[in-house]
Amino acid sequence: MFESELRSSWLRVFWAMSLLLVVSNSQSTHPAEVTALQVIKESFIDPGNLLSNWDRGDPCVSNWTGVLCFNRTLNDSYLHVRELQLLNLNLAGTLSPAFGRLSYMQILDVMWNNIGGSIPKEIGQLTNLELLLLNGNQLTGSLPEEIGYLPNLDRIQIDQNHISGQIPLSFANLNKTKHFHMNNNSLSGQIPPELSRLPSLVHMLLDNNNLSGYLPPQFSELPKLLILQLDNNHFDGSIPPSYGNMLQLLKLSLRNCSLQGPIPDLSRIPNLAYIDLSNNNLNGSIPPMNLSDDITTIDLSRNQLTGTIPPSFSGLPNLQRLALFNNSLNGSIPSTIWQNRTFNSTVQLTLDMKNNRLSGISGSLNLPPNVTLSLQGNPACTNASMARFCDSPSAIVSRLQSVPSNSTDNCPPQSCPTDYEYAPGSPAPCFCAAPLLIGYRLKSPGFSDFLAYFYSFEVYLTSGLEINHFQLDLTYEWRKGPRLQMYLKIFPAYTVPGSNTFNTSEVLRIRSMFTQWKIPDSEIFGPYELLNFTLVGPYADIIPTSPSSSGISKGAVAGIVVGAIVGAVLLSAFVSLYILKKQRKKYHAVSRRRHVSRASLKIEGVKSFTYSEMKHATNNFDVASEVGQGGYGKVYKGVFTDGTVVAIKRAQEGSLQGEKEFLTEIELLSRLHHRNLVSLLGFCDEEGEQMLVYEFMSNGTLRDHLSVSEKYKESLSFGMRLRIALGSAKGILYLHSEADPPIFHRDIKATNILLDSKMVAKVADFGLSRLAPVADLEGVVPGHVSTVVKGTPGYLDPEYFLTHKLTDKSDVYSLGVVFLELLTGMHPITHGKNIVREVNIAYRSGMIFSVIDAKMGSYPSECVEKFVTLALKCCREDTDERPSMAEVVRELENIRQMMPETDSKIIDSIDIEAGKNVSSPSSSSTTKNPYVSSDISGSDLVSGVIPTIAPR
Template sequence: MSELRFSWFRVVWVMSLLLVVADSQSTHPTEVTALQVIRQSFEDPDNSLRNWNRGDPCVSNWTGVLCFNTTLDDNYLHVRELQLLNLNLSGTLSPDLARLSYMEILDVMWNKIGGSIPKEISELANLRLLLLNGNQLTGSLPEELGHLPNLDRIQIDQNFISGPIPLSFANLNKTKHFHMNNNSLSGQIPPELSRLPELVHLLLDNNNLSGYLPPELSELPELLILQLDNNHFDGGIPPSYGNMVRLLKLSLRNCTLQGPIPNLSRIPKLAYIDLSNNNLNGSIPAMNLSNNITTIDLSRNRLTGTIPPSFSGLPNLQRLSLFNNSLSGTVSSNIWENRTFNSTEELTLDMKNNRLSGISGTINVPPNVTLSLQGNPACSNGSMADFCGSPSALVSHLQSTPSNSTDDCKPQSCPPPFEYAPGSPVPCFCAAPLLIGYRLKSPGFSDFPAYFYPFEVYLTSGLKIRHFQLDLTYEWEKGPRLRMYLKIFPVFAGNGTNIFNDSEVFRIRSLFTQWEIPDNENFGPYELIDFTLLGPYEDLIPTTTSSSGISKGAVAGIVVGAIVGAVLLSAFVSLYILRLNRNKYHAVSRKRHVSRASLKIEGVKSFTYEEMKHATNNFDAASEVGQGGYGKVYKGVFADGTIVAIKRAQEGSLQGEKEFLTEIELLSRLHHRNLVSLLGFCDEEGEQMLVYEFMSNGTLRDHLSVTEKYKESFSFATRLRIALASAKGILYLHTEANPPIFHRDIKATNILLDSRLIAKVADFGLSRLAPVADLEGIVPGHVSTVVKGTPGYLDPEYFLTHKLTDKSDVYSLGVVFLELLTGMHPITHGKNIVREVNIAYRSGMIFSVIDAKMGSYPSECVEKFVTLALKCCKEDTDERPSMVEVVRELENIWHMMPESDSRTNDSIDIEHGKNVSSQSSSSTTKNPYVSSDISGSDLVSGVVPTIAPR
């Protein structure tokens, strides 16, 4: 009896784990395939993406792949972010990025990726952050990017992108940050950008832009930074720029500008003005500048007149550069006399090479002030000698001053990569810091020491860490930009812990990568250069368990919970069993013991793993013929010469577990010439494999795309015959299968073609049984279920109501019909095939969208086929035809075909393996609408011309 109890425990435990697997979620198959294609487009010399072929992307935490922590309405996990920062990747950006349709952040910063920006990125309707800076991208900016409805930030700086700024960018109504500096953009800045209601930063410096400066930019209501340095503009600075009431920084250095300087007095918070190295002339206007002003650089122009008295008494001024002009008069000592300097504040006054005669007022210049008058008449006066030499070079580095010295700490007690935390209140606290490369792209000051402490407060507050946890060094870079090297230390916890836990690492990183640290008026926009994980953090990949569908901890918790539940359940079951006699136990056991052994049914063979391995030459890559979200498909050859297709579930494919059982259960009892036949399965060695008849001509989509493998295009007759065969297979599912079945994932890639181009419907992993009659004999009209399927093929009503009907399959098949007619994909560059064909149909231009590769075709037949396809794709379910009506209409169209195209040609009788005439086939078909025979020709091309493609 103890063996009995153990046996029951084992059954319950296995069933519990099966329930866990069945309830788990996986990444949407379309996105899995897209990620695999994206991986192939990259060159990865450091093998940073080595785990991209293991398990499920979201569940198995692929490097840089972050997913929503709950499934959406379709019960799949979806990629939310692609974070591939600084991984030394090269190659190109794949257009398949567009298939990650829920993605919000695309971050490939600081790699070596080349090629152009795929216009397909415009299809990512949820994209918020497009971060491509620091690569080797070329080509022009796709016009289509201007149609991203939720884009907050576009960063393409430091690439080799050329061409104009697309006019469509004026449609980016939610975009706040345009960072497009350091490229080769050319042409006029579109005045239409003034329509952008949220734009905060417009950084276009270091390009080849030309034309005039659009006065309309002054109408941008939220603009804080306008940085256009090093371009080639005509004319001058529009006076309207003085009306930018929110502006903090105006930088127009080296832009070949002419004319006067506008009055900027009406900008209340202006902190930084750089108009240097232009051809500006006239006098400097007497501007009442903001007390926030830190930098005024008007050097290398043709300015005349005197230095305005309004430049005096500015409490935060750090740099006033007026050198290489023709200014006259004197330098007023009020510029520095009315200020109180603290130990970190400095003021640089660079007045070289003008016509200044001296200093008005006292010449006692405090040590915090650097005044340079070299090249002015004032230097002929001996009393000015201290200001007429070459000024000392400014210090560009500053090490942070720790609050606690580590000089007395023993170096050998803190081996790398651990370091003594210089700011820790605990003496000689040895810890592992996070190493972060960080840069201020457009700071609002010229001298950092005065802002050092405020910056530390700003950053530690934004990161929600203690002030003493941060240590930094910095240096100025060309731009000017401020490069920083941050070290963030953990807090001494009192238990000897000297590293961050994983969740804290991920939290800090996500604050940087998702731009959740708020912008600051003084510090401007920032960028993350690198986030280095060394020592104890080395094995952490840039992802977050909280963002994946089910974390490893959660899975472990579920499994432990299942085991505990199984133990308790087995205890109750054992007590119950002890009260039953052995015979009754066996009866109950036979009824309750459900395992996959019960799937050994007639006509479906259970293969061994060794047979699968031998048939595929140990799953050699040369045998691979396809790949999807479930796994890979191999061509296999058994010992008896039988050629088969073997679908092998990939590791971690939890959704595949459901598909595995569903396909075996359904296909084992489906027998129709237009459905792919299931020959067997393998469930050994932890593997799940399904064995099908081999379809040597691949998918319908392969042929419509005309790939390298399938260069010949189908004639209209062949396309119509494929449509009819597919429709008959689905009609069988709806009306002849017992019980009836809704396929739920009809698409061109699930319609396969055999050696004679006979179409067969495949992939029943998402199929659902149709509703059956209740006790009163009433059959419900739908099945309520979570939405599953493929974007572009989904029935809109099913998507909105979750009510799956036979008309849902009709809609999907209608989309396939439109693909057959046009060759287009269901969704291309944000355009939906149903809408595009409808527009052409209503405007009388239907032949303009018909696939030209089809050759000549009978126009009347094509029109009727288009009409049928559009009826299938009606939004209102009741307006769609049934599958019986679809097959009937296709048969009618077939019989309308010219004699040479159809009836006088042979069709293929697959069941008997011989050719029979269409006429004899028709005569033996009692019910042509559910027959498994295909009426029609086996033509691939050579249709008699009746109309030229338009």
């Protein structure tokens, strides 16, 4: 009877769906484009399975990932692909020639993936293409001649690939192209002078290639050129004098181009803001240029210039940097360069005159505090009155900077829910909101010091995005180029109570503003690029794939009609199904009890518990046994009949993994054996349940002990903190070097470091872990795993966040943040302030002990200082500058040896006691060590749950 009724109900549903297909058939994707997309998918390698829905339904109707469609003409009954938005999806493989079959496509965006091979010439068939965005991949080969015949191309971005060969002459036909971004490749040969015919060209970025030949003097004929950036190439001859006729030019950057001869007169360029001609072989004197008031940067260093410093460098109100070092200039420096200028707190002027033949300063020697003058290596330094300008400059330490807001300083620390934080600029005090996290970069800014333009930039970006000024919070750092890299947080605007997240349409709107270059270009800020748009927390399931069109399309009308027809049918069917479900509930309960897990047959040394045992241990999963909850489910404290206390993680309905995945994960994690890893004791996979059983960590998380807590009132001494740091580092070192295969943890944080009854630190939560790369057929081991970014904000390695390249040094960075927490007691992000930046500032200013946690009591200052130094090394931006985990452990052992003898003995005695009956890494003990296979963190094994954030 049940089967008959069920079949009848589903026949009704099938009839409704069939009707839907019939009515909406006129609005399906063109068959040729469907086939093209299927071929394109076959050419990709998709390790994250993010294009899995490309096998289901119709591309436009079913919203395939990254496929955006529209109605091309009134006479065409099909939908057509308008955009492919495949930004930052960790795709590899190649670009298929089938791209050429998407005839109506306007935007092709595959930025920041790992796609290799050459650019297919068939892209030249896309006559409607406006944006060709291929940058940040592994593309090789030459540029296809056919691209030069795309009549509507506005922007070509192929930068940061491995493209070689010459720039095709056909590119001179790109009459609508405004942006040539081809930097950081291996392009060679002469730049075609024919490019001077391009009537719309605004930005020409060809730096960091192997270009040679002469600089085309015809470039002076480009009517709209604003930026000419050709650094780090190998040209012959001199800078053409005709470049002084580029009347629209804002930035001229020809650094390290092997250029010779004199500097041309650039004084006729009315708005020139940035000149970099450094590291060439330019000679002669500096011409007396009457430069624009807009000039911010003049860099003529590392040349063979002679003569004096011209007075035309004086009276420039926006000058930030004048670099003339490593030349043969003589005479004195005119003090009028800095006199008669107004300096506020954000204006700095750097004058670098090192290694010349300068004799002194003409005029007053009293420099304003905002002016820095360097005269090392000049005869002037023999004069005692010049000594203060001749000291070696201190090393400039990076990088991340911001203009802090004080609007959240009086808010309770860490009172926002997970994934939320205080919006620093919000007019509503202590407003907790979930921000959008965005990687953003200015590719060719027209200044050297961003601080003077910080607020102007905020106004520019927020007005371009059509949001309020207070919704934006940013940090920034200079990278090679120079390019200005930013980490943006965009907060929802406080409107009514509870409006602390963006709705889906607003998220997609803001994303499209970046991906479609709807934010207007700025003269001073130059071209920008989107590095990533990471959706975490409440936004994690938003996939920007919805098709769009203007007005109500025929498909929408069909949808309305079908909705009306199908609604009643579906209602009837679902009512029937609901009744059947109620009737079959008892049948399912019996059926579940017959299920016996096959996992127990597969894994040796890991106990398979019965559902009955789990139920008894938790008093039928009584609420009093709950000690945590997260996205995976609830965590219970369980007590077995023999008195063993355990933590039981029980999956909630709707979050169950497939049996194969569940089994695979247990098999992987059961192979880990180390005293500093939480032990996996067993699992339960029956009665429709999936549960993992761990040793119970009675002293909670490290974060519990660093925060103000009623449960743990006694603060940790420095010796205990050092011991916890060492134990954590040893556990992670085991993962990196002794586990087989090695593992990158990917979510190290203070809530994932648990403490047992002896206060032994144990690393937990391997739900986000990845296997380290293995050697290829030639025995070469890749240095990283390419993967979609996951982890917890505040602990994420910035390099991994931006490049998606996960390495062992990503774990080192996260552990470094934990070390800073141990030392200061602070959270990684508090009131919008980043712990790494705050400790760096204190360290550089000699005030490091001002941020050390006062609750720690007395401590040996030398040991603390070395611990701080190690922590900051772990958190360096450049991964190559970070220590390995083995070096971290070695340095912690050295600090431990420096501890006063009494403290060292106490720590040793605790370790000896805690080590009793604990197997070593090489032990054959059957106690298995870990991991959480799912969505909640190891902190869910104890009270004070903070669920894992998994950015997508």
